[in-house]
Amino acid sequence: MKYMTAEPFRIKTVEPIKQTTKDYRQKCLAEAQYNVFKLRAEDVYIDCITDSGTTAMSQNQWAAIMRGDESYAGSQSFYRLKESVEDIFGMPYVQPVHQGRAADHMIAKLYAKPGKYAIGNMHFDTFRGNAEVVGCIPLDFVIPEGRSANQEYHPFKGNMDIPRLRSYLEAHASEVCCIIMTVTCNNNGGQPVSLENIRETSKVAAEFNIPMIMDSARLAENAYFIKMREPGYEDVDIKTITREMFSYVESAVMSSKKDGLVNIGGLFVTRNEDIFHQANQHSIVYEGFTTYGGMSGRDMDALAVGLQEGVDAAYLEYRINQVKYLGDRLKEKGVPIIEPTGGHGVYVDGRKFFPHIPQHEFPSQRLVVALYEEAGVRAVEIGACAFGKKDPETGEDIWPELETMRIAISRRVYTDNHMDVIAEALGDIYKNRDQYKGMRLVFEGPITSLRHFTAGFELIDA
Ligand SMILES: *Cc1c(COP(=O)(O)O)cnc(C)c1O
Numbered sequence: 436m437k438y439m440t441a442e443p444f445r446i447k448t449v450e451p452i453k454q455t456t457k458d459y460r461q462k463c464l465a466e467a468q469y470n471v472f473k474l475r476a477e478d479v480y481i482d483c484i485t486d487s488g489t490t491a492m493s494q495n496q497w498a499a500i501m502r503g504d505e506s507y508a509g510s511q512s513f514y515r516l517k518e519s520v521e522d523i524f525g526m527p528y529v530q531p532v533h534q535g536r537a538a539d540h541m542i543a544k545l546y547a548k549p550g551k552y553a554i555g556n557m558h559f560d561t562f563r564g565n566a567e568v569v570g571c572i573p574l575d576f577v578i579p580e581g582r583s584a585n586q587e588y589h590p591f592k593g594n595m596d597i598p599r600l601r602s603y604l605e606a607h608a609s610e611v612c613c614i615i616m617t618v619t620c621n622n623n624g625g626q627p628v629s630l631e632n633i634r635e636t637s638k639v640a641a642e643f644n645i646p647m648i649m650d651s652a653r654l655a656e657n658a659y660f661i662k663m664r665e666p667g668y669e670d671v672d673i674k675t676i677t678r679e680m681f682s683y684v685e686s687a688v689m690s691s692k693k694d695g696l697v698n699i700g701g702l703f704v705t706r707n708e709d710i711f712h713q714a715n716q717h718s719i720v721y722e723g724f725t726t727y728g729g730m731s732g733r734d735m736d737a738l739a740v741g742l743q744e745g746v747d748a749a750y751l752e753y754r755i756n757q758v759k760y761l762g763d764r765l766k767e768k769g770v771p772i773i774e775p776t777g778g779h780g781v782y783v784d785g786r787k788f789f790p791h792i793p794q795h796e797f798p799s800q801r802l803v804v805a806l807y808e809e810a811g812v813r814a815v816e817i818g819a820c821a822f823g824k825k826d827p828e829t830g831e832d833i834w835p836e837l838e839t840m841r842i843a844i845s846r847r848v849y850t851d852n853h854m855d856v857i858a859e860a861l862g863d864i865y866k867n868r869d870q871y872k873g874m875r876l877v878f879e880g881p882i883t884s885l886r887h888f889t890a891g892f893e894l895i896d897a
Contacts, residue, residue: 875893
């Protein structure tokens, strides 16, 4: 008889969290201009704003921290990290950086060119921001199934639209500076990319002589989906899959705050020696000497261990199933979500949830505010605010196709009881959905692709 499986760990240290009243939360929201990035974390009961850097570390990671070698040059911690990275990425050159966006900065400097195009399945916002600063134009070529919020099943909604890529390159190859594959694809629901799609994309890239890069913050979750869903990989272990994923690209970047199971850190990894030398130079200017790149020795040791724990099959099964558990509870309550659930969170369809709130009144942001107000749960908008932009010529607003609220699930942090609280609260808001009105944007910063971090709003019904 097969018994249910629970978390493949038990809890050794606990962190108290605080419940607050609805009145208190309304006051906090008004002070934060209805932008939950501006709340104090202590006023949040269950924090699902991101899965980035919020992991609970293991006893082996904490033990590794005591071994941290803080030598400026050639530290032992670096060599332990390098060995762990090579084992998972199968690439020889490793440059640590302080977090993922520092690696984005590096690829923007090394690969992106002013006035040229960087094609991705769906670029991550911090690459977009760095590209914007360099003057390079990011384009998203994810398959149509990954662009719409339809509930139709597709096992790999993060895939690149290869016919579209090919025809674009046939016409404009000389204007394209790089191809970036983001695994899993964050912005449309943490949706995976298949190995077949990575392989085929790399063939097209090679044909047109364009370098291909992997943005691999969630490499282990992507590999797990390949194992579960891609024919022929059922019996292949996760590390063999990750190595094959990286075998098709020249370089990779990673925010290790996700599948690295640590609270800070990032990586630039490559098989191109010349690019590696350039990365070293960049690191010395912006990050730190080549063998630490902005990370402390102890953090590199925690990452060396975390990367290995992140590709453990039992951990990944628990991880992906907890996200699915929340998705299933929400579906039972009729809450419209993007399906299938992805790797690191559940994405609620803001337009279907609040069909009476138009996109220029930020339906998903309204839902984020309602969820915090009702239950002290902090999620994040990935919709009109985060991805809305202005037409460079006409100045008119362009609204994104996907309009969602992401409930990001931290790794090894919350239990399924916390998931139940979130589902209850959203179920109640859904029952009363007609009573909610939209929001007005009253402040935005100058870098449009990063405006959600500092934006300010007003409630229209107030
Ligand atoms: C988080 C993330 C980044 C940025 O990393 P930080 O560590 O937050 O700076 C870049 N790309 C992807 C795919 C990410 O998920």
